[in-house]
Amino acid sequence: MSDNQDKEETLASFQNITNIEDVGEAFSHLEAANWDLVEALSRVIPQDDAPLANLSPNTNPIHHHPPEAIAQDAQVSPAAAVGAGTGAAHPNANLNTNLNAQQAANTNGFRPFNYDEMPGPSQGARMFPTSQLLAQLTSSINLDPSRQNNNQNILVFNIHFNQQIYQIRIQSLATVEQLKRKIFDVTNVPQCRQALRGWPPSRASEAQLSETQLCNLGLAPENELILVDLTDDGFMDTEQDESTQRLDKIFKLHIVVEPEGRRTTLSMEGKTTIEELKTKVYYITNTPVRHQEWSGWPSGCDNETTLAQSGIEQNHEFVVRNIADRVQNNSNALNSSDVVNLDSESSADEFEDATDFNNSEYIFTDSPPVQPLNRHLISNNTNDETSGSAQFVENYRARFGEPHADFFIGSLEDALRLACHKPAKERKLLAIYLHHGESILTNVFCDHLMKDEGIILTFRENFVLYGWDMTYESNKDMFLSSLTACINSNASLTARNIKLDKLPAIMLVGKSRMMGRQTCEVLSVIHGNIGLADLQSRLFDTTVMYEEQLQGEIREENERAARDLVKAEQDMAYEETLQADMAKEAAKRQKELAQAAERKRIESERAEEDARRESIRLVAKQSLPQEPAEHEANISKIRVRKPTGDHLERRFYTRDTLQDLLNFVAANGFLIDEYKVFSGWPRRDLTAIEASQTLESLKLYPQETVILEERF
Known part of the structure; x- marks a missing residue:
């Protein structure tokens, strides 16, 4: 046989004897003992001396063994230890009784995790039980898991994932990473994709560190966590953007x-x-x-x-x-096809309809009505709260008949929103009716208490009533998971801890103010073993208490609404003033823009006019004939008097034309379309005469003075 096979058999024997289900924990014990089964068992099995000394007169306590015997017994083979652990007989008849008494005084019959030495005459010596005593110990250890859960070193986690609950037990000294490994074992969600919600708010940041020990997170012995798969389809972004x-x-x-x-x-x-x-x-x-x-x-x-x-x-x-x-179709199908056959000698309803006849409130003169034989109101493995709620209402009506309370149809989240997530003046209590078909209180509670007209009217006026059947574990787990998600883990634990003999029960949930913020909390739980008067009193008291609490919130909401109204009016007046100012500012800006545009247009036109005048002046200047010298013959000296009184003077040949004179005037900036040219005597408008005539023909020689006048 190979070494790996030997280790596997040793590991299986160790787990069989100690009932340690965690393979990693068992593996660590065997590794520390170098795969010596006896030594590993001695690390786990309690070895206190005082109780062992009182086992029986025929049993020698461990510390009375001589060192040689102890050393000899320490060499016991793994097979002998396994035989002892699987029920091998021992001559001491009182051993089991004494050991159970010893275990009751210790921690569930298991030694502390890092316990290495036994007290004895020499504190420095490592002491081990004999093979015979080890067989006694292993054959008498109480391996009841329910007792192991009471160990203060064990934490219980209820992991909510995919509408299922996975329960994990782990030592408080374990780390968050080790918890995630266990979660992977049951859910197949890798650690890198696990996101856990539900940690204590003050320790949420520490819980994100893999090396954080669970004992440092301030956890309760039992905790509710919600697992989210970070790469599940519901969290993938198909367009690769945030x-x-x-x-x-x-x-x-x-x-x-x-x-x-x-x-x-x-x-x-x-x-x-x-x-x-x-x-x-x-x-x-x-x-x-x-x-x-x-x-x-x-x-x-x-x-x-x-x-x-x-x-x-x-x-x-x-x-x-x-x-x-x-739901209507399913109800018709159920009413027509669901037939349950019972053994004629033992009717299930005989047990279901049993009640406490010492309660004077329920002494019947007539026989109770025969109830339908189906115990459950919601079919097994229902995967949708809304359909489950609809099934519950239809089957409840079919089983218990009229009159009946008005149950809300939908999810728990919708019912909670309708009742609690509203302004205080519109808010109601949420009453969650928890049904169980196996409870002996079910028929009496539903046939008499829930049919009372006062109870029905109370639920109708002051509550939103939501019902759920917890007969099947699958439906119970889904509902507890929904409680955790919609309200909190305390509500889920409250519902989980209601015992069967107290069902049916009614949980009253209201939106209360805690630590400066409003949260939904379980205000009261009414168990099924209650009378009609007590039920009415409990509902009335809770309603009165809740309404008193709401009065303060209603006053605050009214005051806040009044403040908001004043603020809204002030904001409206301010907005109107602001709009008027903005309109004035806009009109002013519009006027300024128009003026600027007009100035720009005028400047543009002026620039164009200046350019035109300059062009005409240059053309006129370029077309002037050469000015003759003063001593030449046949010349005419023309003096031009400007409107300002100044004079322009130039010599022309007598053969030059009137156009040459006019060009001379234009070349000096006096355009002919703006000015007229008049001769002195006789007065003539030279700009109205044919410009091609010569100065000689016009008698404008040997000298002449002409006058410039603006055109009007």
Whole structure:
């Protein structure tokens, strides 16, 4: 046999004797003992001397063994130890009784984890039990797991994942990483993808460190944690962008309404919540939100999830059904086909209908009505709270008949929102009726207490009543998980700890103010072993207490509403003033812009005019003939008097034309279309005469003075 096979057999024997289910813990004990089964057992099995000394007159205490005998006994073979651990007989008849007394005084019959030495005459010497005594010990150890759970070094974790609860027991000295390893063993979710919610808020940051020890997190002996798979489809972003970047994107949702098959397309923003989408569908299809059953959402979504966070694509298809129609069909089918055959010699209802006839409140003159034979109100392994709730209401009516209380149909989250998540003046208590078909109190509680008109009226006016059947463990686990998610882990533990003989029960939940913030808490639990008067009194007292608490919140809300109204009016007046100022400022800016545009236009026109005048002046200057010298013959000296009184003077040949004179005037900036030129005597408007005539023909020689005048 190979060494690995030997170790596997030793490991199996060690676990069989000590009932240590954790392979890692058993492996560590054997490794520390160098795979010596006897030494490993001595590390785990209690070895206190005082109780062993009183076993029986025929039993020698360990510390009375001579060292030689101890050394000899320490060499016992693993097979002998295994035989002892599996029930080998021992001559001491009183050993088991004495050992059980010893274990009751110790920690469940197991030694501390790091206990290495036994007290004895020499504290420095390592002492081991003899093989015979080891057989006695291993054959008499109480391996009841329920007693092991009472060990203060063991923590219990209820892991909620995929609508199931996985219970894990682990030592308080273990680390968060070791807890995640155990979670991987039962859920197959790798550690790198595990996100745990539900840690104490003050220690949440420490719980994110793998090396943190559980004993340092301030945990209770039993704890509720929610496991989230970080790469589950519900958390994947199909477009590879952050959900915050998808909030403003438009999602095109193609919705098929069954059974008619009508298709509807909606375009919604990414910041739209699923609840808002359901409300929109209600307006279109007239199917109430609580009756809508959707197919196509990724896992992990709830009504508060936005489209951007849900992980759906921007073009996504859904199917919506009216669950009320399906429940009606299922109810008809159940009423027509569900037949349960019972043994004629032993009727199950004989036990179910049993009650305490010493209670004077329930002495019947007539026989109780015969009840339907099915015990459960919700079918096993129901995977949807809404359908389970609808089944509960229909089967409750069918089994217990009229009159009955008005149960809310939908999820626990919807019921909690309808009751508690409202303004204080509209708020109610949530009454959660917990049913169990195996309880002997069920028929009396439902047939008499729940049918009382006063009880029905109280529930209708002051409560939102939600019912759930906890007969099947699968439905119980799903409901407890929902309690943890919707309210808190304390509510889940409260419901879990209600014993069968106290069911049915009613949990009263209200939104209370704690530590400056409002949270939903379990205010009271009413067990099924109660009379009608007591039930009415408990409901009345809780309602009065809750209404007194709400009065303060209502006053605060009214005061806040009044402050908000004043502030809104002030904001409105300020906004109106601001709008008027903005309008004035806008008109002023508009006027300034118009003036600036006009100045720019004028400047542009002026620039164009200046450019035109300059162009005409240059052309006129360039067209002037050469000025003759003063001593030349046949010349004419022309003097031009400007409007300012100044003079321009130039010599021309007598053969030069009147146009040459006019060009001379224009070349000096006096354009002919703006000025007229007059001769002195006789007075003539030279600009009105044919310009091609010569100065000689016009008698403008040998000298002449002409006058410039502006045109009007």
